[in-house]
Amino acid sequence: MLFKDVYSTILLIFCAVIVTASVFDRNTKVAKDSHPVVAYIVLWLVLIWLSMVEGGQASLVGLPPIDMGLYKDSHPTTHKIMGHVNKGDTLDRYLMGRQFMVLALVFVENLCGHTIATDKPVLGMPLFVNNIFFDTGLGIFFMTAMIGKISAQVNASRCMLDYVNNIFAYFTFQVARAIEFSGLLHCCYPVQMIFAHASGQPLVSKDAPRTTSQSIFFWLRVLMSTAVLIFSFAVTLTALVEGKTTMWEGVPAWLSIVCQYDRGGTC
Secondary structure: OHHHHHHHHHHHHHHHHHHHHHHHOOOEHHHHHOOHHHHHHHHHHHHHHHHHHHHHHHHHHHOOOOOHHHOOOOOHHHHHHHHHHOOOOHHHHHHHHHHHHHHHHHHHHHHHHOEOOOOOOOOOOOHHHHHHHOOOOHHHHHHHHHHHHHHHHHHHHHOHHHHOOOHHHHHHHHHHHHHHHHOOOOOHHHHHHHHHHHHOOOOOOOOOOOOHHHHHHHHHHHHHHHHHHHHHHHHHHHHHHOOOOOOOOOOOHHHHHHHHHHHOOOO
């Protein structure tokens, strides 16, 4: 166990060093277009916020069965957040918004920390280091996984009350709710309804039935979200076909499309 901890920590430090060196060498998009200091600061702010988004999910999903009265005085901010979470379908709406936040934060992180010229040596090391950590994206991947995701989730799952007992967690929670309320992701709701109907299991909502005005507002957001999705799909598909993505050279367009929509990521 100690050996695993040591080499994992060394790997994380090494990745952080080479990514930082790449940033200050103006070899990332944000560093090149603005300034390395801007890219470096934004990169770490995004990683820290991502850790709150991921850890917050582990806490807020695990806390609903716990009696809120047990931590009302000891963890007031957690109690305040859970007061919202336990009302109606707030937890489901929060989860939808936080998923968008994860994707958006990782996108910004890649702009700040992903190397542009992978054939440019970093810190005088041989090019095979670039091939391993930059060509494949493993350098920024390990930073994301170890700092922004896994460690946050593990810590939050063990210390659910403490992890979200702060203003930062409350702010993150409200941002996720605002994203869901904006309607950008509302096209997911008809899909949910279709799957529920196909499985023969009706959707059971904890919210009161929608009024007429609420239904109109809901379906208008569904239409808007669907239009955004169709446009985004068309733009992405065109870019894949025309080879205007970050997919490795030599990979045929049809395989890029398969990779993109099979793993739900970006090529």
